[in-house]
Amino acid sequence: MQRVYVHPLPVRIWHWTNAAGCSTLALTGLQIRYIGTINVVPFRIAVQIHNWAGFIIIANFFLWFLFYLTSDRIRAYLPDLHPVRYFREAMQQALYYSYGVFRGLPNPHHVSKYHLFNPLQAMTYQLMMLVLLPLQGFTGVLLWNLTGFAGIVAVFGGVRVIDTVHVLIFAVFLFYIPFHAYLGTMGHTPLADYKAMWDGYEEVEEDERVDVGE
Amino acid sequence: MLQKTGCMESDVTNPSICGCMARRLGAIGVVVAAVVLALAWTAKPAAAAGPDAQCLTCHSMPGLTMPLPDGESLPLTIPADAFDHSIHGPLGCTGCHTDIGLPAHPAAVPVIKNKREFSLKMVEACQTCHAQQSKRWQTSVHAALVRDGNVVAPVCTSCHSPHAVRKGVAEAIDTVPCKTCHAAIFTAYTGSVHGMLRSGGVTQAPLCFNCHGAHAVRVPSEVQGLKDTCLNCHKNAVQAHSTWLPNVDLHFNVVACTACHVPNAHRRVDLVLFDATTQKAVPAAEGVPQFQGPDGSSMTARPGLDPQTLFNLLQSLNRPGVPDKTVIQGRLEVSTALEAHQIVPAAAAISDCATCHRAGANAFQSVVVTVAGPAGIPIRYGANKDVLSSAFSIASIGGFYAIGGTRITILDAIVMLALLAGIGFPIAHGSMRIFFSHLLNHRQHDRRKG
Numbered sequence: 001m002q003r004v005y006v007h008p009l010p011v012r013i014w015h016w017t018n019a020a021g022c023s024t025l026a027l028t029g030l031q032i033r034y035i036g037t038i039n040v041v042p043f044r045i046a047v048q049i050h051n052w053a054g055f056i057i058i059a060n061f062f063l064w065f066l067f068y069l070t071s072d073r074i075r076a077y078l079p080d081l082h083p084v085r086y087f088r089e090a091m092q093q094a095l096y097y098s099y100g101v102f103r104g105l106p107n108p109h110h111v112s113k114y115h116l117f118n119p120l121q122a123m124t125y126q127l128m129m130l131v132l133l134p135l136q137g138f139t140g141v142l143l144w145n146l147t148g149f150a151g152i153v154a155v156f157g158g159v160r161v162i163d164t165v166h167v168l169i170f171a172v173f174l175f176y177i178p179f180h181a182y183l184g185t186m187g188h189t190p191l192a193d194y195k196a197m198w199d200g201y202e203e204v205e206e207d208e209r210v211d212v213g214e
Numbered sequence: 215m216l217q218k219t220g221c222m223e224s225d226v227t228n229p230s231i232c233g234c235m236a237r238r239l240g241a242i243g244v245v246v247a248a249v250v251l252a253l254a255w256t257a258k259p260a261a262a263a264g265p266d267a268q269c270l271t272c273h274s275m276p277g278l279t280m281p282l283p284d285g286e287s288l289p290l291t292i293p294a295d296a297f298d299h300s301i302h303g304p305l306g307c308t309g310c311h312t313d314i315g316l317p318a319h320p321a322a323v324p325v326i327k328n329k330r331e332f333s334l335k336m337v338e339a340c341q342t343c344h345a346q347q348s349k350r351w352q353t354s355v356h357a358a359l360v361r362d363g364n365v366v367a368p369v370c371t372s373c374h375s376p377h378a379v380r381k382g383v384a385e386a387i388d389t390v391p392c393k394t395c396h397a398a399i400f401t402a403y404t405g406s407v408h409g410m411l412r413s414g415g416v417t418q419a420p421l422c423f424n425c426h427g428a429h430a431v432r433v434p435s436e437v438q439g440l441k442d443t444c445l446n447c448h449k450n451a452v453q454a455h456s457t458w459l460p461n462v463d464l465h466f467n468v469v470a471c472t473a474c475h476v477p478n479a480h481r482r483v484d485l486v487l488f489d490a491t492t493q494k495a496v497p498a499a500e501g502v503p504q505f506q507g508p509d510g511s512s513m514t515a516r517p518g519l520d521p522q523t524l525f526n527l528l529q530s531l532n533r534p535g536v537p538d539k540t541v542i543q544g545r546l547e548v549s550t551a552l553e554a555h556q557i558v559p560a561a562a563a564i565s566d567c568a569t570c571h572r573a574g575a576n577a578f579q580s581v582v583v584t585v586a587g588p589a590g591i592p593i594r595y596g597a598n599k600d601v602l603s604s605a606f607s608i609a610s611i612g613g614f615y616a617i618g619g620t621r622i623t624i625l626d627a628i629v630m631l632a633l634l635a636g637i638g639f640p641i642a643h644g645s646m647r648i649f650f651s652h653l654l655n656h657r658q659h660d661r662r663k664g
Contacts (some may be wrong), residue, residue: 034631035618036572043567043618047460057539097643102650147463158541158612164625171629175636 001188003201006113008073014064015197021057023051026177029170051144058137064129076116077126090119101186111202113116128176132169215587268316269307270294284328310339310376333369334360340370350430358591360543368395384428385421392422402555409555420447433591444471458565468614470547472554473577474564479553482580483544483602483620484594485524487531490539495586496531518596519583521604526573527583528610543616546570547578570653571618578602 025213027040028050035043068074080086092108097120102109108198109118117125139162142149146159151161188203196202272278274294279287297303297605308314313324324336326332341348351357351370359367370376373384373391383389385625387409393400403409403422411419425443426432445451456462473481487496519527548554564570570577579599587593602620614620 032571033618033621036571036574041339043571044458044460047567051460060229095507097496102646104651104654144461147467154612156221157609159615160608160622162620163617164608167622167625167629171625174629175632178636178640182644185644188507 001203001205004112004204005200006116006202007200009200010063010067011073012197014060017060018057018064021053021060022173022177024053024200025057026173028053030174033167043102054137054140054144057133058141061129061133061137062116073114073116073205075114077122077129079122079126080119086119090123091120093120094160097186105187111204121146132172136166136169136173139163141170224246224553227517229403266297266306270297272320273307282326282328286329288326288329288332292377300377301378301381302376302379310336310342312339330365333371336371336376337369342344342375347429350427354427354429354431354546355433355591356431366395385423387421388658390421390423392426396422399552399555402552406555406557407559418447462611468543468545470545470554472548472557473546475552475558475560476548476556477558477564479548479556479560480550481546482549482582483578483614484547484582484583484584485542485544485597485601486592488541488543488613490541492538495584495592496540518581519601521601521606521610522597524583524597524601525606525610542611542613543584544611546616549580568618570616573618573621575616575619578616 004170028046031038031046032043032050035046040046041049059077068077080089089108096105096108100106107118109121142162143159146153153159156162157187184193184197185191187196192203217462225253270292273290273292276291278290281287302309308316337348348370358367369393372394375383384391387404390400400422404413406420407503412421423431423448450463455465456532459465472479488494489496503582528540528542569575581599581601582594583597584594601611602614603623605622605624607620607622
């Protein structure tokens with residue numbers, strides 16, 4: 001196995017901050033919405049934690065965004081402009097997750113510095129990081145101070161519209177967070193991807209290193 | 215004489231009291247005059263001097279009344295000493311009763327149909343000197359009720375005893391006139407923190423007029439009225455609440471102070487139909503079918519608007535071509551005026567957020583839809599509580615939402631489904647991975663052995 005440095009320190013700090021923050025937001029979000037059914041902390045405390053975690057995630061998002069804007073590693077997030085190839089690789093990856101992994105077949109995706117994500121990952125991360133997370137932050141900020149942003153809230157149709165969007169995205173995150181954590185166990189060992197996101201080094205087969213050091 | 219001065223005009227405008235009625239009134243007038251003159255000989259001297267003494271010669275006699283056409287009696291006895299010491303004393307009798315000509319009195323009194331008509335007529339006399347107060351009264355809910363034909367709505371003399379008016383009487387807790395009509399509410403007030411402080415001599419504690427106005431009497435539940443009223447005295451309330459209450463401005467906008475400061479009250483959500491441009495409550499929409507029963511009658515007594523009907527109502531009000539759009543602004547308040555006056559000390563007020571923010575909270579079990587009635591008096595229509603949790607509410611009640619308490623039911627299903635899928639899929643997929651991994655290992659092991 002060859003160790004390849006694919007997760008620089010800023011990305012790892014961002015990732016684990018994001019993981020902790022989003023988990024906190026999801027748990028406090030459940031507590032806030034279902035107070036009376038879930039009573040881990042008092043409602044007021046849950047709201048305060050939720051607000052603070054939200055602002056941390058927003059700040060963290062901008063750090064991530066700035067890092068990738070100023071780094072050549074942004075290529076990992078750029079969409080594949082070859083739709084046929086993208087579709088073929090996405091299907092191969094889906095086939096692996098739904099069949100190949102049970103038969104012990106090798107993962108069709110090979111990790112490298114600029115080819116960090118498989119097609120399904122890339123599509124998911126683009127949707128999460130460039131659409132849903134910013135939208136969730138935006139609606140969250142509006143809900144944080146509805147009076148201060150009353151004009152904007154009215155333009156979008158009122159607090160219920162804003163809240164409905166916030167809750168629907170919340171539902172996506174509720175699905176995504178445990179799902180993402182589980183997919184992290186699908187490396188060559190169950191903890192390999194976790195370890196890589198901790199120390200920055202992915203362990204890849206010698207013949208898998210296609211574009212390392214490009 | 216009565217027929218000549220009073221009834222000639224009435225004969226023209228109101229035929230019902232002409233003819234025999236006029237003759238009856240004339241006879242009554244003659245009887246009253248005879249009784250008055252007879253009693254006058256034995257009456258005690260009046261306290262007043264000058265022309266008023268002449269009036270009080272008769273009008274200080276106890277039990278002096280004038281029978282009216284509707285069968286009531288108009289009391290004519292004036293408490294001479296009280297009048298002499300009243301603020302109105304220096305004005306003299308004719309200061310207000312300008313239509314009574316002394317030489318021809320008492321026979322030549324104007325025709326008085328009933329006591330109510332007389333009170334309404336005397337409002338004009340009060341306006342002569344109290345123009346500003348009268349102008350403010352015209353804007354009041356009391357005046358609106360009078361204009362609407364309410365026969366017990368108060369006019370000047372209902373609150374101010376005209377012949378014994380003294381400064382401060384209307385401002386003292388023992389003599390404040392509001393309790394005459396609003397006895398039950400006044401009792402609730404006296405048990406409140408405000409009432410107890412006022413009774414204890416704390417003059418800064420509000421009495422009725424401090425919150426409702428003395429002459430421009432308003433219903434404080436009119437939209438923002440009560441909040442602003444409270445903040446007039448509790449100027450640092452917003453700041454004080456901001457130390458512990460999230461989204462404090464929003465809470466102050468949509469939750470009436472009494473909703474928390476009367477902890478045992480029944481609360482309700484008041485959904486007010488607003489003109490989005492003018493920010494004023496829209497009037498009852500004539501012709502909008504949802505507000506009318508099959509026979510055109512008001513829907514007030516019907517079970518209540520359901521979510522779709524409320525949605526359809528908004529669609530009707532905002533149909534294409536209507537320039538001013540209507541929106542709904544919601545407000546949490548106490549259900550009755552009686553409860554609104556049972557304010558407790560701040561330490562006993564509701565401060566547990568879960569009281570309202572949990573599912574099924576009592577605060578959201580009662581819902582009304584409000585439009586502006588005549589003279590701005592709110593008209594409330596009952597609504598089904600489901601209007602707050604239906605998916606229709608996203609479009610219809612954009613302006614009112616309480617996290618947890620009024621959450622939309624279908625979103626709960628989506629959230630639960632997402633959570634179950636997010637946890638369930640990894641468990642199922644992971645289990646299969648483990649199973650097939652063991653299976654593969656066994657096969658490899660068997661192959662090696664084979």
